Amino acid sequence: GQFLAHLSKVDALAHVVRAFEDERVPHVEGSVDPDRDIGAMNLELAFSDLGIIERRLERLKDSLKGARQQERDTLLKEQNLLSRLKTSLEGDVPLREQELSEQEHKEIENFQFLTAKPMLLLLNIGENQIPQTGPLESEFGNRYKRRNCEVAALCGQIEMELAQLSDDDAREFRDSMGLSESGLDRAIRLSYSLLGLISFFTTASDEVKAWTIRHNTTAQKAAGKVHTDMERGFIRAEVVGFDDLVRCGTMAEARKQGVLHLEGKTYIVQDGDVVTVLFNV
The missing domain is CATH 3.40.50.300 (P-loop containing nucleotide triphosphate hydrolases)
Structure with missing residues (x-):
């Protein structure tokens, strides 16, 4: 229980599965079978999610008995969604593979379901x-x-x-x-x-820093990752690709060769971009 509770706090799961044979390192199950081990872990994660769903459905059932109409509609909507998820989970379909709208993803986010994680x-x-x-x-x-x-x-x-x-x-x-x-x-x-993440870089004197952002993040939002003042007072960004900068050697040479370009607030930052933010607050 404590192990699964810890997993619920992470953004993604990495399952390391033994596929090598070595008599000096006995397997707890007595034999090496990656498919068995993957299936066992998937089942454990699904059981955890099913337990959460079943407990919540029981509480919803009790809440519906004395609910007013407006509250009742909200509770019924949640009940229908969780019942649908439960049916699919019982059919060996983890939540990450189920068809959910953006709103439905938000509605189940707080449950921290394990099979919903990448x-x-x-x-x-x-x-x-x-x-x-x-x-x-x-x-x-x-x-x-x-x-x-x-x-x-x-x-x-x-x-x-x-x-x-x-x-x-x-x-x-x-x-x-x-x-x-x-x-x-x-x-x-x-x-x-x-996880849908990329990295971009900033430079200051002799220091280079990498910043992690989501795909399709605008230059203005990315600037806020460095400092909120940069996002608030964003004017424009000087951008050069990492490989281009390495090839050119310096920002001055990158500018001279025309590979450093100016971008506005709506520019979508690319993985490996080296960004210099111009701002005023």
Whole structure:
């Protein structure tokens, strides 16, 4: 109960599923079966949500007995929505896959349902399985990848060893193993994608900061992430893509090459934008 209560406070779930064989590391169930373990966890999360829904439906039933007409309409609307969610959950359809309007999403937000949260399934594979990473991801992706659910495979043992190396040594090690990026970087990238998040950068003297915002955030709203005064007194933003800035070397050179551009309040900030906000308060 305490574990599930903790999960209810997070924005997304990452389920690390064992897919490697190693007699020195016994599985609690006695055998390695990723499908069984995924199914068991999904069932646990669904049972938690069903318990919340059933308790709320009981309270709604009692409240409806003495409710006035205006209050009754609101209670009936909630009852119908929760009953619909309950039916789908009992049919093995998690809330993240159910068709809900924007208003319905808001109405159930405070319940903090676990199956409504985006899910990242991480297959923990063995070193000998690394060459089969692609086929394994395709196989499990075909079974489990859905809306708001992503599947990826990584080798936890290799990632632990990489974390103890310098950046250069880690890069050389990854290259020798045929790994284009670290599992941690990939997990972060997929998590950002599931949550609909991007990063933009600001610079001040020799300091660079990254800021996390949602997709489709305007330049003015993004400025407010840095400081509320910037949003309130926003005039315009100087924007250059991260790759363009690295290629040019300096803001002055980026301006000279025409890759730094001026944007207004409604500009939609892109992932990796380097933004300088001009404001006046």
